[in-house]
Amino acid sequence: MNGSTKDKLAWTAAKLFQERGYDGVGLSDILKSARVPKGSLYHHFRQGKSDLALAAAQFASREMLRIIDDAFLPAKTYKDGMTTLFFKCAKLFDLMGKWNGCPVSGILLNGAYNPMFRETSEHIFDSWIERVTAHATRLGLSENDAKERATHLFVVLQGGWDLARARQNSDELRRLPKLLSEGL
């Protein structure tokens, strides 16, 4: 089936790009890892590697949106949802191998001086912030407050992930909700 092959490629690419970055992964690595023959790629992604990278980033983004929802939907307060999100990410960090960074950064920012990559990363990051904003509003925060907190959450999650990666220790991520909710 077509969709299956295409999805498998995007999913595999996302996983590998996350570990080693856009330029650190060769098409042959992806093909081998996905067990897809060489010639197939260009049927599904006509522009080749860049198309695949965009698809992989969208794939990872959908995953992230799902995680955000899973964290916030059952939450009674913003603080609860936010905390759960960090713990979920920490768990993900441990499961996925401690070399992994933010998939979108790894795919779209690191690697390739490509305007479309940058724009897409901006849209994706905004969609994450908007999703958190929506949950925050739903949980009672004012629109301005919600947006500010969502942005901050994004920033801290992103930076915390880097530190966790450098230290190979997801505890960094688990410590951040406390700081976020109490301020400095």
Add this chain to the structure above:
Amino acid sequence: MNGSTKDKLAWTAAKLFQERGYDGVGLSDILKSARVPKGSLYHHFRQGKSDLALAAAQFASREMLRIIDDAFLPAKTYKDGMTTLFFKCAKLFDLMGKWNGCPVSGILLNGAYNPMFRETSEHIFDSWIERVTAHATRLGLSENDAKERATHLFVVLQGGWDLARARQNSDELRRLPKLLSEGL
């Protein structure tokens, strides 16, 4: 002069790695940009690209430590120093080209599954956090508080830089001190 060639290579490499990541930059790019002939590199960096990357990261780290000092030394309070630091980074972001990310992440985390890279990035990040901690202590914070705030500063700066990069807008960085000092 020897030091000159070696330093020029490290400096050039740092600049390019910051823009396009470790794997995104070829040795030939660095050599061309530094106007150094091909064979010279391996005199100064016997292990080649990886050695050069470590030197480049150390180079960038010293620069960062200098910026931290420049921000905190004249400051009367921790809040002042922290705010200045973010503004300095925002200015740097504008000057250096908006494609630039954290040099150490770009060099040592993105790119190459290399244990020594990871360890070095950890040490470098720790040295930044320690330097900020020292300034915070000097400015009157308790040791525990100082360390916590320094870590948070690092995390927010790192994440903020990513967002700024995605948005191609350094204002993100300038907005963060307010959030940091007031809490959420």
Add this chain to the structure above:
Amino acid sequence: MNGSTKDKLAWTAAKLFQERGYDGVGLSDILKSARVPKGSLYHHFRQGKSDLALAAAQFASREMLRIIDDAFLPAKTYKDGMTTLFFKCAKLFDLMGKWNGCPVSGILLNGAYNPMFRETSEHIFDSWIERVTAHATRLGLSENDAKERATHLFVVLQGGWDLARARQNSDELRRLPKLLSEGL
């Protein structure tokens, strides 16, 4: 056609390795001589030069087995076959250029501290000795005698070729059958 390109590479490589040894021949020499573009090689020989060398050695070995058969099949006695073989080799030496050595030695023994190379050369040499042994048996020698003579033939041919190469004179090879059949 696939087989054509692959065979052309193996054949060309065998020829060049024979003249200048494994390490003395660059891939670019082979590619240029075979008029095959650079990227093609790794389709046919995924491990690159070492794979190509193994294929070239096997190629040369098949050629040698054919020469052995050509010499012994029409022979009435072992001595006749052996003598014909040395004369055929002398002729080959003259035809192929007097710089040529034993292809298998030049490819697999000289060059590269590679266990698989050594093992392959052993198997190949054994296959030559076995083939001569079979002919000798067929021509009436006892099994033990046949094997001993075949080994000696191999040794003398190998050493004689070296001397011929040093002297640039195939007569050395033509003198050896007399010595071999009469003893010392």
Add this chain to the structure above:
Amino acid sequence: MNGSTKDKLAWTAAKLFQERGYDGVGLSDILKSARVPKGSLYHHFRQGKSDLALAAAQFASREMLRIIDDAFLPAKTYKDGMTTLFFKCAKLFDLMGKWNGCPVSGILLNGAYNPMFRETSEHIFDSWIERVTAHATRLGLSENDAKERATHLFVVLQGGWDLARARQNSDELRRLPKLLSEGL
């Protein structure tokens, strides 16, 4: 002392060339193994690698002549001397590492399409054969017989060494005297 450094280089080069051939050994390998600084080489061997190779071959040749003398001087008959020589070579083979081939072939024949190399190898091989011839004459053989046997000895030793190398087993060398003295 000058001679010491020069000899050390020649000796080290001979050892390495014997294992991996002229083209298989880099100048840096030799320099590192001999613990001689890079710039020194061209004082002692003005033409660089080729000069060094010639010196290394002469060095190895003198060693071989010494071994021939050691084998034949105490011998009562040609057969005794010849047998001792093969056993000495077998022992040498075991001591030096089973990857080693004939030093002169490895240096001067394999490697470099160089007329002077070829000529030198011819002279060296001739000098070995002449030395054996002299011993044979001294031990009572006629001049013609002596020369023929010496040549045959050379050929069988050379070929036997190759087989021993392929099989990683010096017994091949120890079996040859019997074949040589009894004929086939």
Add this chain to the structure above:
DNA sequence: AATGAATGAGTCTTCATTCAT
């Protein structure tokens, strides 16, 4: 006499992509 920095052509290999089937 001795040295280590400098050099650029050379090494083998992998890259992303196109093409004919």
Add this chain to the structure above:
DNA sequence: CATGAATGAAGACTCATTCAT
């Protein structure tokens, strides 16, 4: 749709040699 062969530019790295000190 699917495929594996073909492609040559680019990848990192090593080479033997020269030169100023």
